[in-house]
Amino acid sequence: MNILNKSIGRFPLGIWIAIIALLSLFLAWFMQAYSLLNWDIAVDIGFQNERFTGDAVERTWAHESWGVAVADMLWAMPLGIVALIGLLRKRSYGFAAGLMELSIGVYFPLVFAFQRWMSNPETVTIAIFLWTIPSLLGIIGLWANREYFEKY
Amino acid sequence: MGTRYLRSALYLSAHAIYAQLQMALRPHSQRSKNILIGKGEDWRDKTHFRTANGLAWADLMIWLPLLAVGSIGVLQSQIWGYVLWAASGVVSVYISIVLWFSEREYVYPSCGPLAYYTYFWGFFVYWGIAVVAYALLRLADIPF
Secondary structure: OOHHHOEEOOEEHHHHHHHHHHHHHHHHHHHHHHHHHOHHHHHHHOOOOOOOOOOHHHHHHHHHHHHHHHHHHHHHHHHHHHHHHHHHOOOHHHHHHHHHHHHHHHHHHHHHHHHHOOOOHHHHHHHHHHHHHHHHHHHHHHHHOHHHHHOO | OHHHHHHHHHHHHHHHHHHHHHHHHOOOOHHHHHHHHOOOOOOOOHHHHHHHHHHHHHHHHHHHHHHHHHHHHHHOOOHHHHHHHHHHHHHHHHHHHHHHHHHHHHHHHHHHHHHHHHHHOHHHHHHHHHHHHHHHHHHOOOOO
16 A cells, blocks of 8 residues: 555545645635735735836736736636535545646746746745645645545 | 547647747747747747746646646546546646736737637637536546
8 A cells, every 4th residue: 555545534645745735725825815905015025026116027027927816816726625625525526626726736836937937036946845846746645546536 | 539539639739739849949939939929029028038938848847748648548538537638728727817817918919819819829728628628527427
């Protein structure tokens, strides 16, 4: 038996990892939601990097980051809610939605990394450790437990 | 039936794969600009170039493997194939939403509605939604 299939309390370890990765993504959605409500304070806190009041390049990055925040609220966050509910209820839709959500969790920080490594290396590093790596581990954890969901 | 959908999906994806390969391998070439932002057009600024470059690499590292491995699974009628297809579709829709808010004001006026709502932007949304819907129907054991 794979260590990821080992039961720890309510779920196997692999599913716990996926749940933790999802919760980590929810932290990102919270930061994005807060940013949309008050962009300037979000920049002051460090949730975002660029203001709409800076030079042309800064405004362009801010505009792009705003688009990402909206996409997170419209698409990624609802999918994450479905995934979390499904996983907690041990349903197969949670497995499918979880893999989809965690794919976004791997994908977008990589886009960000290739875009901003030169200008924001600290933010990129945080994003990789906070979202890409946990999401990747979550995908592996879910996949190792795919048969677990066939029972439900 | 799955094979027919697979052929359609791969045919429609070929344009995106070619464009992103071109961008990753020859980022500064005129051909990359012609494909990604329109014939004879130039990057608006470094921001624009770096956004396109980031998307190209992330697509090749995440989206393309999901599509390629998922397609093998779909050909074998394996559940994991549909799950991977759905994940690639979700990523496609996600980035399309980002581009709608961050790029539309530049791209739409220069290429017009027909090009914009078909191969420049629309395809990625239609393909993403279609593949997610199809994969979910198959996962729910609903023949389609």
